[in-house]
Amino acid sequence: MVLDIQRVGPADGPVPRGSDDVVELTGAEALFNAHHAPVGAFASVTLGASGAAGGLGIGLEGPAGADVFVGVESADGRCFELLPFFDPEVDDRARYDAQLVGAGGDGPPLHPVAAEAMTREFGLSRDTWAHGDLRFSLYSPVGVVPDPDTHTTREVADAILPSVLAELTLDNSAGARPRRVFLGYTGADLDAAMWRVDGWGDLAGVAQGRTTALVSDCADVRSGVGFSVGGILADAEGGAGLGRVGLLWAVVPAGAVRTLRFAFCFHRSGLVTTGIEASYAYTRHYPTLRDVATRALGGFDAHRGRWAAEAAALTAPGLPAQRRFQLAHAVRSYVGCTQLLDDGAPRWVVNEGEYRMINTLDLTVDQVFFELRHSPWLVRNVLDAFADRYRYDDDIHAPDGRLAPGGVAFTHDMGVGNAFAPPGRSAYERPGLRGCFSHMAHEELLNWSLCAALYVARTGDHAWRDRHAGLLGAVVESLARRDDPDPRSRTGVMGWDSARTGDGWEITTYDSLDPSLGRARGSVYLAVKSWAAYVCLAPILAAAGDDARAALAAAQARRCARTLLAAVGPDGALPAVLDDPAVHGRVVPAVEGLVYPWFAGIHDALDPAGEYGELIVALRRHLDAVLVAGVCLFDDGGWRLSSSSGNSWLSKIYLAQFVAERILGRDPGEAGRVADEAHARWLRDPRNARWAWSDQMQDGLAVGSRYYPRGVTAVLWLEPPG
C-alpha cells in the first residue's frame, strides 16, 4: 500500500479523457469515496470507498451505502473481477424462497479486485480506476452555473444536466475469448423497484422508479434486473425481474479493444421543498428522466469537453499534488451539495453536507471565493434571499443585562433538508444556549456584509450595490450597536449579544469547538473579521453616497485595530478571547479576516507600512507564535485551529494557509509540505473514507461536517499573485 502521487498529464490513450489535472493513487489510500455530481441536482454518484459504501443518491445526508458494480469476465472465464465497490453477499433471494429450491445457478463467482492491483487517477472532472486491461472513468462537472439572465437556455440546460457520465474500456486485444464487461448499481430508494428501461429510443438502461437511471447508447449493450450480478449475466432472457441490482453489459470480442459509454441520470419532478415551494430547475429543461438520459448521451463529448475545460481553469502552475488532491476532493463535495431550485425564479442552494441546512450563511462566506470565480450571480442570488426573507431585527443585551434595540441581522441558515424555515428564522438557532445551536447574529451580519462586499468588488455590480445601499448602511449601524449602543463605549469589537439568545450568548461558526473559538463576544477571530467587514464596507458605502456610514465603518475599523493591538500578549500572540484571560487557547483563525480586504482588492489595508500596518505585523507575529509544535500544530504536522481543541477544520485551514502564505508572506517550506500531507492523509484515512470530503477532524478523525461543501476555500490557492 504505497501512496504514489505524481503529476499525470492530459490523457493520451486511444479514447480522449479530457485534460484534467489528476493525481494518481494506488493501494488502500486510493479507496476513498468522492462525489461525482451534477451541478444543482443535490445528487451524487458517490464512489471509491471499499464495499457497498457509495452509490446513487438524491438529497441524502451521506452516501447511499449501495453497490456499484464495475467489472469484467476474467480472461479465463472462471470468475468476474469487479472494482471493490460492492457487497459480495448482496442477494435477497432467500426472502422469496425460504428453501432456495431451484433458484438456478448464478454462473462464475464475483471477485473484488485487491486495492494493490488498482490505480486511481483522481481529478476535478475525471476519476479513473484501472485494473489490468480494464479502465473505468467517471466524468462530472466542477460547479460552473451560467447566469440565466446572460446565457442561452441551452447553455444553462447543459450546465445543470442532472447526469454523470461514465466510460468503461476493456482492452481484450491479447484475449483469447470474448469477455463480458458490465456496469450496474443497486437502487437505494425505498419506495420503488429497479426496472429495465424499455422504449427509450435506442438506449439500453436500468432505472429505479422515476428518479435514477443508468443508460447507454452503445450498440449491443444489454440490460437486466435481478438479485445479483451473476444471476443477471446467467439469465438467458436478460429481462426485467425481481431484485435490487440493475446491470448493463456487453461482450468484447477476442482481440478487440472496446469502450462503452454510459450516463448515470437523476430526476426528481414536481415540488420538492416546503416553506418556499420550489422544483428542481432542471425539470424545466428535462421534464422526465428519459429526457435527461437522452441529452446526457446525445451530448457526451460536448459535456465531457466542457467539464474538462472548466477543470483546466481550476489549476495553478506548481500547485503541490497534495493540494491538487484536496482541491479536487473539496470541489466535488461542494458540487454534490448544490441545488438549483425554481420557484418562479432561480433559487440557489448549497446544502450543508450531512446536516443539509439550506444556505448556511457562515458557509456561504467560505464558498464565495469559489462561486465568485465563475458564477458570481449565485452569490447575489443567496444575498438577495437573505435580504428578502432571512433578515430580522432584534434587541440586544449587555453582559450586565441592559437591553437596547439591536438592528438588522441575518439568520444562520434558510432551513434544513428541503424545508425552508419561516421568514426571519433558521433551522439551527435556539434560545438559551451558550454553545452549539445558539444564535449567530453578529457572525452572520459579518458574513452577509463580507459576501456583499466581495460580490461588489469582484463584479462591479454597482446597480446591486445601490439597490442595497440602505441595507448595507443598516448593517454597519447594526454592527456598531452590537459593539455598544453608546458610541462613547465602542471598542470596534462585539460587546452585546442578541436578545434572541435569552440567558445564553451568541456563538460563532466554530460552534462545536471549545470556548477559544465558540463564543462570539470578545472572540479574536470575530474581532479581526469585524475589522475586515468595516474595512471592506467603508469604500462601498462611500461609493453609494452614504458618507456618514462610510465614516462610521472607518472609525469602527480603527477602534477595532486599536483594541486588538492592546490585547497582544508578551509572547506576541493574541488571546483567543479578548476579554477573558481564563481562556488560554491560541487560535489560527485570528488571521482569517485578512482574506476579505485582499479578495476585495483593498491591498493598502494589508500593507505592513499602511494605516493598519501595526495590526498586520501583529497578526503575522501571532501566526509565527502559534504555528509551532505543541501549540497549533498536531504531532503529524497538520494545522490545529485552536491549541486547546483537537477538532480542526480543513476548510478553515485552507483559508488560513492562504492568508499565511499570500497575505502575511510566510513561506510554507518543509513544514507546509508536511502539513499538506497530513491534511490529505486525514481525508484518505479508512475511517473517514466513506464520507467523501469532510471538514471537522478530531485528531484526524472526521467527527462532523462530513460529506461537506465548505472545502472550496482551497480555491484560494489558485489566486494569482496579488
Add this chain to the structure above:
Amino acid sequence: MVLDIQRVGPADGPVPRGSDDVVELTGAEALFNAHHAPVGAFASVTLGASGAAGGLGIGLEGPAGADVFVGVESADGRCFELLPFFDPEVDDRARYDAQLVGAGGDGPPLHPVAAEAMTREFGLSRDTWAHGDLRFSLYSPVGVVPDPDTHTTREVADAILPSVLAELTLDNSAGARPRRVFLGYTGADLDAAMWRVDGWGDLAGVAQGRTTALVSDCADVRSGVGFSVGGILADAEGGAGLGRVGLLWAVVPAGAVRTLRFAFCFHRSGLVTTGIEASYAYTRHYPTLRDVATRALGGFDAHRGRWAAEAAALTAPGLPAQRRFQLAHAVRSYVGCTQLLDDGAPRWVVNEGEYRMINTLDLTVDQVFFELRHSPWLVRNVLDAFADRYRYDDDIHAPDGRLAPGGVAFTHDMGVGNAFAPPGRSAYERPGLRGCFSHMAHEELLNWSLCAALYVARTGDHAWRDRHAGLLGAVVESLARRDDPDPRSRTGVMGWDSARTGDGWEITTYDSLDPSLGRARGSVYLAVKSWAAYVCLAPILAAAGDDARAALAAAQARRCARTLLAAVGPDGALPAVLDDPAVHGRVVPAVEGLVYPWFAGIHDALDPAGEYGELIVALRRHLDAVLVAGVCLFDDGGWRLSSSSGNSWLSKIYLAQFVAERILGRDPGEAGRVADEAHARWLRDPRNARWAWSDQMQDGLAVGSRYYPRGVTAVLWLEPPG
C-alpha cells in the same frame, strides 16, 4: 404476561370509540405491529411492536422502523411515560456537536411503559392502547372502495382519504398538577427533513417533506421539531429546528379529562409508477398534504363512524376471538398493501406485501372473497387489466418434449414496486427453473377464470360476462390444451408445461414449498382447482351462448373428477402429485378448489349425493386422513399444509378451514380451537411481531410473505350459512 382475549362490547367511555368488535390483549403478546392504513394509498402507520419497529411509510417493503412517541408527563412530573414504540437512545445531536458543549438539558427522562402495564383493544377499525390514565386509539378504514361509476365524488374522496386518525385521552381528574401529553414520530424519509407546519389554517402539525404529516385541530396543541422528545418539550420556543423528531403536545390541567384528536396524513404527488404512468387517485381529490390534513380533521367523526360501520359489517355472531383477531390483523395488512392509481381511469393494485409485486394473480384469487363483499368493481378492474395487458399466448410442451401451441395465458403479476412490467411479462417469472421464479401459466389461467366466474356469479354483471365471452371460451380451450392438445389423451388434469419454462417446468402459487405443492403438472391441488374452474365456467359459457365451450368445460370437469378418484390411496388420501408416487407428501390444499363452486353458488356440484358426490366424499375422507397429528398438524395443533414441509401458509389455512367446516361439514371442535390458538400465537410471536400479518410460517416463524395482504381469506369465516 397473560394472554387474555375476551369479547369487548362497543366502547362506553365518555368519548365515542366506534362500534368495533375488538379483542383485548395484555402483556408481551400485545406487542405486535399492525397496519393502520388508508385505503389505496400504499401507506401505513405501522404500530404495536416494541422499539422503533413501526412508523409511517409509503410504498415500503416493511415497517419503516421508526419511532412513534405516545406519552404523558408522569403524575409527579419526574419523567415522561411513553408507550414502548420508540428507541430511547434516539438523539443524533452528537453528529452536530462533537463535544456536546452547551447542548442544553432535555428535561425529565423518557420511560417506556412495561408491556404488563398496558392493555390493547385490537379491532378492525380501532386499535387502542391504555396505560394508567392514558388512552390512545388509532382509527383506520377496513378496505371499502366505492365504485367511482356509481358513487359520488365525495364518497370516493372520503373513502380513499390518505389519512389515519388518532385520539389521545388523559384522565387527569385525580391529578394534582397540569401534565403534558404528546404524540409524535420520527421521519423515515431519507431526502427531506422534519418541519413544523405553519399556516395551515388553525391546524398545528409536524411534517416530513411533502409526504407525511401529523396534525391536530384541537385548541392549544403545540408543535415542535427537534432531536428528542425531551428536547422539544424543554424548548421554550417550541419552534422548528434540526432533528428527526416531530411532536405535538398539549397540557391537561389538574382535575381535567381531555381528549386530543390527530390525523396522520400521507401524500405522494405526481406520477409514481413506470411502465404504465399513473398517479395516486387521491391526488385528484387532495392536491396537497394540507388538503388531506384539512379533510381528515374536518370530517373526523364522520370518517370514524363510517369505518366503524364498515367494521361492524365484518363480524359474524359467535366468531371465536382468535379468529376475530386474525381477521382484523389480516384485513389491516391487506389495506396497507392497497393502491388506487389513476392513469386516466382508476387502476386498482394490491401490492404483494414485502415483495411488492403488483396484483399477483395468485393472490388476487384469494383476495377476491374480500373484495367481492363490498367492492366488486376492484375485481373487475384487475381482471380487465390482466385481459388488456398481462395476457399472452404461448407454446406448450409435453414432458417428452413434444411442442404444440398452448393458447391464452396470464402473467403471474403486473410488475413490482411501482414498476409495471411490459405487456405479457411479469416481474416474477423466469425461464429454465423448476422451483421458485418459474412460470405459472396454468395456475394463473385458473386464477383469472375463477375470479371472473366469482365476479359474474356474485354481481350478475352479464354485460361484463358477454364482453369477455370470447376470452372466457379461449381460457377453457387453453386449459384443455394444457391438459393435452389431443382431446383423446385428456385426463382433466394439467399435463403440458408452458414452453416459456424452457427446460424447467411450471410451478404453482406454493412456489417455496417442497415438491408436494410446488410443481404444477400433476398437482392434486391444481387438479381440484382445475375441476372447480371447469365447473364454474361451464354455466357462464352456456349463459353467454357458447355451448360448445360449456360442454368442453363440463367434459373436462368430469374427466378431472375421474382422474382424481382413480388416484385415491388405500388410506383414503389423495397423493400430492398424481403422477409421481415418489412424492410422499399429503397436502391440505387438495380441498382448496371446493371453495369456488360454493362461492359461485353452484352448490349442487358440492352435494355428496350429486354428480360429483364421489369426489366430494373422497375429499372429505382425504381431509380426515391428513388432518391428524404427525401428518398435517404441527405439534402445537396448527395446520400444516403439507406433511413434508414445515412451511405453512396462514391465508391458505383460513381458506381450508372454511372448506373443511362449511363445505365438507367437519366440526372443528376442540382441535379447531387449539389450531386457531396456534395460528394466532404464530402471528404474535415476538420473532414475527415486527411484520404485522405474515403468511409463510416455517414451524411458526415468519420466513417469507411478511407484511402481507393475502390473509383476507379469513373473511370466508363470515359467510352466512350456505
